[in-house]
Amino acid sequence: MPPTDDPITLAAPGGLSLSLSRYGARLIRLYAPDRQGALADVVLGHDDMTEYGSDHGYLGATCGRFANRIAAGRFTLDGRAVQLDCNEGGNQLHGGTRGFDKAMWEVAGQGPDQVSFRHTSPEGDMGYPGAVTVTCRYRIDGLHLWIEMTATTTAPTVVNLAHHSYWNLAGQGVGDVLGHQLQLDAAHYLPVDAAKLPTGAVLPVAGTAFDFTTRRRIGDRMPGPDGFDHCFCLKGPMEAVADQLLRPAATLLDPASGRRLRLATNQVGVQLYTGAHFDGSVPGKEGTRYGRFAGVALETQAFPDSPNRPQFPATRLNPGEVYRHVMLLDFTPS
Numbered sequence: 001m002p003p004t005d006d007p008i009t010l011a012a013p014g015g016l017s018l019s020l021s022r023y024g025a026r027l028i029r030l031y032a033p034d035r036q037g038a039l040a041d042v043v044l045g046h047d048d049m050t051e052y053g054s055d056h057g058y059l060g061a062t063c064g065r066f067a068n069r070i071a072a073g074r075f076t077l078d079g080r081a082v083q084l085d086c087n088e089g090g091n092q093l094h095g096g097t098r099g100f101d102k103a104m105w106e107v108a109g110q111g112p113d114q115v116s117f118r119h120t121s122p123e124g125d126m127g128y129p130g131a132v133t134v135t136c137r138y139r140i141d142g143l144h145l146w147i148e149m150t151a152t153t154t155a156p157t158v159v160n161l162a163h164h165s166y167w168n169l170a171g172q173g174v175g176d177v178l179g180h181q182l183q184l185d186a187a188h189y190l191p192v193d194a195a196k197l198p199t200g201a202v203l204p205v206a207g208t209a210f211d212f213t214t215r216r217r218i219g220d221r222m223p224g225p226d227g228f229d230h231c232f233c234l235k236g237p238m239e240a241v242a243d244q245l246l247r248p249a250a251t252l253l254d255p256a257s258g259r260r261l262r263l264a265t266n267q268v269g270v271q272l273y274t275g276a277h278f279d280g281s282v283p284g285k286e287g288t289r290y291g292r293f294a295g296v297a298l299e300t301q302a303f304p305d306s307p308n309r310p311q312f313p314a315t316r317l318n319p320g321e322v323y324r325h326v327m328l329l330d331f332t333p334s
Contacts, residue, residue: 024061035258040171061101067162068304075307084127096126130155166295169254173288178219186232227274
């Protein structure tokens with residue numbers, strides 16, 4: 001069950017403040033300024049911590065062992081068939097019924113501006129080979145939030161971690177995000193079938209609803225009634241940012257307030273999910289309930305179903321190697 005103890009809070013003088021939970025190494029609040037300096041909580045979540053144990057859409061969680069979908073929960077590794085726990089229509093989503101979002105992580109280190117969580121997933125957990133130790137570190141620096149996820153394994157396996165916050169830069173619970181403007185540094189995307197699994201094709205965004213190469217209003221680009229749940233292929237070269245090599249991924253803007261999120265990462269993809277599952281029944285914070293498109297998730301990650309798609313970048317992790325996923329979120333207002 002989710003914790004009922006107090007969350008962990010970080011604050012940067014004149015910058016961001018946020019709250020975290022050990023349950024799912026989860027971001028539960030983040031206050032960011034508008035162009036006038038007024039702060040608002042811009043991440044969807046719950047006042048009642050026990051609600052995080054319900055399947056409301058992985059709000060703020062660290063997802064794994066394998067974020068996104070694996071077809072039939074099955075793949076072959078070194079000639080051996082691996083069958084995983086299936087939790088979405090015969091497929092696996094975000095690591096299975098008891099993925100990392102349902103784990104109680106331990107606090108591995110903490111300071112005034114950072115906290116590190118750690119979790120060990122045993123051999124066979126949700127069907128995966130190898131015992132995997134994962135960490136998730138949150139660090140704030142002014143208006144910047146760094147999220148760094150790592151993993152090591154005792155046997156060959158696959159790993160794909162993702163951070164799953166939903167953003168509403170007008171403030172959580174303030175309407176929907178259809179009026180937000182989005183730019184993605186992606187010239188191609190992965191089309192999906194009816195089960196939201198990639199078909200294996202990689203298609204150009206030019207001339208389609210998926211073209212966010214320049215800033216577009218999200219509500220003007222929706223490809224269907226359920227909006228977006230698609231992976232975009234990041235194209236930019238890696239650039240040195242502080243002591244990291246990152247590529248630009250996305251810019252999200254609320255024009256009314258000027259609150260802005262600029263996202264960079266070392267990953268090859270970003271999953272754009274516009275929260276179609278919110279139906280007005282999901283309890284939020286401060287007495288709100290989340291309706292359709294109440295928030296947008298920008299999940300940097302590897303490509304979905306990549307263990308079954310040799311044409312996609314590999315997600316295999318071997319003993320002695322370190323998986324490393326870095327996100328930089330810059331909340332400097334417009």
